[in-house]
Amino acid sequence: MKTRAITGFFFIAVLIAVVLFGPYAFIPFFTLVGVYSVYEFYEMVQSGQTKPLWAIGIFSALLGLCLLSLVLLDMLATENLLWIFAFAFVLYIAALFRKTVSVIHDIAYTLFGLLYVAIPFGLFICLGFVSGTYDPYIPLGFLILLWTNDTGAYLAGKSFGRRKLFERISPNKTWEGFIGGLVLAVAVSLNLARYFDSLVSWQWLTMAIIIGSFGTLGDLVESMLKRNTGVKDSGKLLPGHGGLLDRFDGLLMAAPLVYLFLKFFVF
Structure with a gap:
């Protein structure tokens, strides 16, 4: 428990510092986090039956996030992002030379790693630029709401948890924990506008509801x-x-x- 607390403290401190230090710290850091997470995904799903083309997948994630970064920094035109689709063809051609048990599974898991991990991290990076220029308080507010939802869910689940949320997937998660996380995230969101004026209260509140609901589902999907x-x-x-x-x-x-909420209903 002590090790977990120390790791969590320093990890949160690093994340806050990286976001506040500006785009040239924020973008590279979360690009590397995204790419390493893709690597973790491939390591997790690899088995005797499934062997993702991890080198192509990781390089595609790195290239895609780097191209996105250059677009966000106005160093590259948006249409250059289309080059990432060329790696789908590289993947298909490379698969022709494989002699694994199920090549189609290998291709599917390779592409799924990019869809499931790399694209969401890319859109999180985009949150920093959703207003048109880099604004650290939107991704920072997102992380704060994500952390408060997790904390509220843990405390409420530990104290009042009775009814299982998805026992087949995650036996420890309860409806009481889900509600507790959502309530704490909403409570914090109502105060964020006082300190982070990037968004007004109803916008932070909507973010909290999205994060509290779908952040929990994201946790369950990874547990599955x-x-x-x-x-x-x-x-x-x-x-x-x-x-x-x-x-x-x-x-x-x-x-x-x-990101979709902010892009279509706020900015």
């Missing part, structure tokens, strides 16, 4: 994936916490939806 692959944690990078995917599972589903 781990249960299906027979692993306890996505990795061992963070002592007491597991891997990066274990820490950012809620982001994978919440970040794309928050």
